Amino acid sequence: MRLRLQDVRKSFGENSVLRGVTFEVGPGEVVALAGENGAGKSTLTRVISGAHRPDSGQVLIDGEPVTFKDPQAAMARGIEVIYQEFRQNLFPHLTVAENIHVLDRERHFGRLLVSKKRMAREAQSVLGGLGMDIDVRRSVGSLGVAEQQMVEIAKATSHDLRLLILDEPTAALDERESQQLFQQVERLRAEGVSIVYISHRLDEIFQLADRIVVLRDGQVALNTPTAETGPAQVVAAMVGNAVDDFYPKEPNSRDDVVLRVRGAAAGRAFHGIDLDVRAGEVLGIGGVVGCGRSSLLRALFGLERFTAGTVEVDGRPVRLRGVQDAIRHKIAYLTPDRGAEGLCADLSVETNISLATLRRYTGPADLVRRGRERSACGDVMARLRVRAASPAVAMSSLSGGNQQKALFAKWVLSGPRVLLMDEPTRGVDVGAKTEIYRIINQLTADGVAVVLVTSDLPELVAMSDRAVVMRQGRVVAELIGDRLDEQSVLEHALVGAA
């Protein structure tokens, strides 16, 4: 066996991510590694590549137990990882040739000074061996994403490559580019390289893999040759049995449509989107990262431009040229990245909460009426149970859950008709999650139309009255009632099967 994992365990503090993982990869074998977010795929990758050390268990290469000090040590044994964020490993201002040879310490390409010609010649031959046609003198930053990925692969194969781990390699590629990548994978397999292929996309997995390993909650939930299984079985293994008693969902949906979207499109991000969201309804949007759902929310908040289509709020057409337009039409938006886009960490909780509605509390000469502001913030903080030592403490002193509740408070204060939320419970502990679901209930009880984008499938299924699934910029399914379950969402998101 090229790679054997023997009861590998890894935890971070209280959080045990890998709980006894055992599987093997043979020479010239492609093993697909699947699992939901948080199942442990990335941690496993980092254990194999030497970025993390396992707490217990063994990693065996060619039957020999290894402990890698760092990823360089793993590379010396012919183990390479191409991460989803592979661009972080490339130097955009250096040429293709320089990037390919950047880690070659033993080869100097010249006696004293680096011979660029020799370097370029060797890089060209590496790329040629992979059947790629990229000018090695170009800077990597000037290449497209797919070409950059090819450079990363070439970098890996410029050494004696024995095991290649690809983490979501097609996430940034289009269909044609993906097919080119698959050809490279086939080529490497034919050369006897072992490949671990991590992907959310079932169609790719079934096209490429010899064997499929599914991780769930840090354990192997399925390990079977591809020929002996089908998408339904893989999805079932990924989902497992979810507990759903901490979702206090209340159905509040009424008949009147608040948000109506017709034929909406924005460049390549999404197109042909028709949506109706009713008062008090939670419309969930499922789909993998990059399917266009986050762009759709941003466009509905005026952050990205629609290139076609119409939007109506409460029956009135709305033009969304910027954030101010969205806010004026009572559309609110909770960003997926709380730290970068959501909160002003050094400012007080109160200041953060009143930020979007400050004009209501300013009087003559633009002076802020502190009393009114304080009482309004105090009310909404009590209603949403934002726990802070006082409204005057810095936002950064709050826990993730309370920060998120404070951001909810900011928009609740604005009295929205439509609340768009992208990953509202990311990085929030379990207790606070339930409180956030209660806030969503309060909002729908008030007749707010909620659009919920989340990668947390159980959450999507439990909190949505109705869900649509997006894939490659289109709505591919609408699920309601009995048909709204994790398995259907996943199937539509990944393969589009009926």
Added chain:
Amino acid sequence: MSPTRSTLKSVARQLRAVWMLLLVGVILSIASPVFLTSSNLLNVGLATSVVALLAIGQTYVIILAEIDLSVGATLGFSSVVTALVLRDHGLLPALAAGLGVGAAVGLVNGLLVTRTRMPSFIATLAMMSILAGMTLQLTSGNPVAVTDYDFQGIGQAYLAGIPVPVWIMVAGFGLFGVLLARTGFGRFVYATGDNHEAARLSGIRTQRVKILAFMISGLLAALGGFILTARLSTAEPTAGTGLELESIAAVIIGGTSLAGGRGRLIGTLVGALVLGVIDNGMNLLDVSPFLQSVVKGLVILLAVFLDRNVDALRALIPRRGPSAPPGSSAPDDGLPTVQPTPVPTLDPDAPRQQSAGVPAARPTP
């Protein structure tokens, strides 16, 4: 967590400048019998007023996490324009022209920073060079004399025994202090400086906020120009040289963070006074003017050093008994405390969002 901790912290930052001012003041009053006389203190106020006014605008700009290197050159340029208009057209057109020039420079700075996304360091550095050259071109390098009696009053007259420039400085800090601390606009300045994206997504017109801040900076530079020109009865083309750095120093000593989002105008006033007192003291003690610049540099270093390392310094002071608050406990072995990795990074499998605006996938059209 005590309820007022963040407030206390921010007050403590300002207090460091106050302590510094008191310390320098005590030393000087011992070293020189003249220092504590009222006429000398008024001199300090008079000498500080111009830098202090520039530092007001600079505070706004720095809280926005930007910088304005052009204030000194703006002062020089608007002074010359004011003096030239004054000679030919009289007082009111001159004042209008001066303030107009200041505001226009600020507007251009603001537009460059917000619309072309040029770093403010670069944009205002270029503006500094352009204005310095235009000032010299306009005057052929010669000072422009000012003979208007009323205009001279701006710099030379007294009101209730206190020089007019000191009144202007006090009024400036009062007005712009209230604007920053009490108004909606002030809030938007802090929010934009703290987290530009978050402010924008809350509906704040962040570009407008930045443009206005640069315009405030330009206007106050013009006002500083009036005072300087009136005091000297002449508009000196190179009058503003180096003042941009002095104004930045005052802001930094006053405890405003260059990272943006934090700072108060009262701190800036104290910071400007620290610089003014040091200048004055060294003149009284007959220190070479060349060395004065060295001392000022050291003071800036000291202020920032204290700001960055006050916790480390506190840790060096031995504490008795169990009274040490748990938050400030220092490692006894002198080794750096190992910071626990922040929780969010513990789970690399947690869903990770692509950066805003860049779709992770490009679906086929």
